Structures are given as C-alpha cells and as structure tokens.
Amino acid sequence: MENLTDLADRYGSDKGSAKHRYTELYHMLFHPYRQRKITFLEMGLLIGGPEHGVDKDRKTGDLPSIRMWLEYFPKARIHGLDVSDFSWFEDERFTFHRCDMDSRDEIARAAADIPAPDIVIDDASHASHHQQNAFLEIFPRLKSGGLYVIEDLRWQPDTYEVEGITKTAALLRSYIDERAFTHSDPEVAARFNALRPQISACIVHPVRYQKKRKDQVAVIHKR
Incomplete structure (x- = not known):
C-alpha cells in the first residue's frame, strides 16, 4: 500500500516530495484514519487561483490532491471547497462546494452542507483573514478528536492580504x-x-523539518 507521499508524487500534488513534503507529516497524523469512514474537507483545490492574480472563474482541469485523498482514504467522504469551479469532477465519494472565503456567511453556508468533518485542511488563498474566517466557522463543527490543518503560514498573497x-x-x-x-x-x-x-x-511545524525556516503548517486538535 502506497504511503501518502508516494500518492502525492504520482498525482502531482505539491504536498509531496517535489515541493513542500507536507505528506510526510500528514501520513503520520492521518494513517489511523485511513480505513475509517471519515468526513474529510480540503479548502483550496488547485494552485494558480486569484491569490496569484488569476480570475476566480478560471478554467480548471485537475484536482491532484483530491485524487490523492480519494485513494488514500478509500472509505471516506471527501469534500472540496474553492472560489473557482470544480463541479465538473465526478466521484461518488466527492462533493464540491463553491465559496468565497472573504465572506464568513458564505463559509457558514458551505459548512452547513458538510457533515461534521474529522479532518480539515486549509490550503486556500492563504490570506490571514480568510484562514481566520474559515477557522471560526468550521473548527466548532469539527468532530471531537478531529484535526484542523492550516498550510503555508509563512506566505500571504498581496492580492488578498489586509494591511495591519x-x-x-x-x-x-x-x-x-x-x-x-x-x-x-x-x-x-x-x-x-x-x-x-x-x-x-496546537502545533506549528516548520517547513521541510528545518528549524531555520519560518512557521509553515499548523495542526490544531479538537477536544
């Protein structure tokens, strides 16, 4: 059975060994959930969106991390949330939710359509207020014992970040x-x-396990 890094590399996810290597940490954290019927939510489904100056209505053609999660968690219900449209992707265990994270109301409406998640990963715009909006709306809905992950803490996009x-x-x-x-x-x-x-x-882990690098990934555990 392939580990998560192998799957990330095969599907072309930047979470694997080619770039961030987050999957080394995630495999350790998520392996106990692997064969369980969990609810999994990822926010931010493909690089190159509005955080990089690209229109939110861009044409999307792949979902590398969702393909990875569907194989890694063969019994899970996978939910994806993004400001761009990925409704074209069809899998009986995948549900897409389109949402602008500038609005807590939109996040709340999307979250209301998702059963209480066991694992959440925020890999969306990386703007500070977006991350904080999402946490305030979704973390209270997380199941007891669940994990909430926020990626790329050291990078915020000029297109979205609020001064001060x-x-x-x-x-x-x-x-x-x-x-x-x-x-x-x-x-x-x-x-x-x-x-x-x-x-x-709450654990904040440095990228690539190098302490000289800035804070990168946060993992918050729900009581």
Whole structure:
C-alpha cells in the first residue's frame, strides 16, 4: 500500500516530495484514519487561483490532491471547497462546494452542507483573514478528536492580504506561548478565545523539518 507521499508524487500534488513534503507529516497524523469512514474537507483545490492574480472563474482541469485523498482514504467522504469551479469532477465519494472565503456567511453556508468533518485542511488563498474566517466557522463543527490543518503560514498573497491584520502564524503563536489568542482586532481575538475550551493541542511545524525556516503548517486538535 502506497504511503501518502508516494500518492502525492504520482498525482502531482505539491504536498509531496517535489515541493513542500507536507505528506510526510500528514501520513503520520492521518494513517489511523485511513480505513475509517471519515468526513474529510480540503479548502483550496488547485494552485494558480486569484491569490496569484488569476480570475476566480478560471478554467480548471485537475484536482491532484483530491485524487490523492480519494485513494488514500478509500472509505471516506471527501469534500472540496474553492472560489473557482470544480463541479465538473465526478466521484461518488466527492462533493464540491463553491465559496468565497472573504465572506464568513458564505463559509457558514458551505459548512452547513458538510457533515461534521474529522479532518480539515486549509490550503486556500492563504490570506490571514480568510484562514481566520474559515477557522471560526468550521473548527466548532469539527468532530471531537478531529484535526484542523492550516498550510503555508509563512506566505500571504498581496492580492488578498489586509494591511495591519495579525498574521495567522502570529495568532497561533500567541496561543502556544500564552494560552490566549492576541489579535489586532479585539472582536476576532474574543471569538478565537471563546474557542479555547475546544482546543486540546496546537502545533506549528516548520517547513521541510528545518528549524531555520519560518512557521509553515499548523495542526490544531479538537477536544
């Protein structure tokens, strides 16, 4: 049985050995779920979207990570969320949700159509407020014992990033260091702090396992 990195490389996902190597961490975290009937959600389904200045209505032609997840989790229901259209992809275990993460209301509506997930990966625009909007709406819906992952904490796109906003990496670091979330917007800080009783662990892992690199992947465990 192929491990997750092998599958990523075969399907052309940038999560594999050619670029980020996230799958080395994910295989360790997700392997206990592999043969379970879980609900899995990934946000952000193909590189090269509006975060890189491309129109959200771009033509899309592949779903490398979704193909990877469908094979890795043979009993899972896989849900994908993106601002671009991937409704053309058909698989009996895959459901697509189109959503603009600028809007918490849109995220809430999409999340309401998804059963409580066991695993969530945010690989969407990487804009700080998008990551934070998604977490506030979706983490409370995560199953107890579930995992919420945020990728690419060290990169935010100029097309979306809001000037002066607390970066998600710094927000999570404040929780790790002080067990309380600190944010430039007191209302956002209050909403995150209201979720503290639901968090049992938060780990921020450096890219490629090199400590000299900036924070890259966050994994938050739900109580």
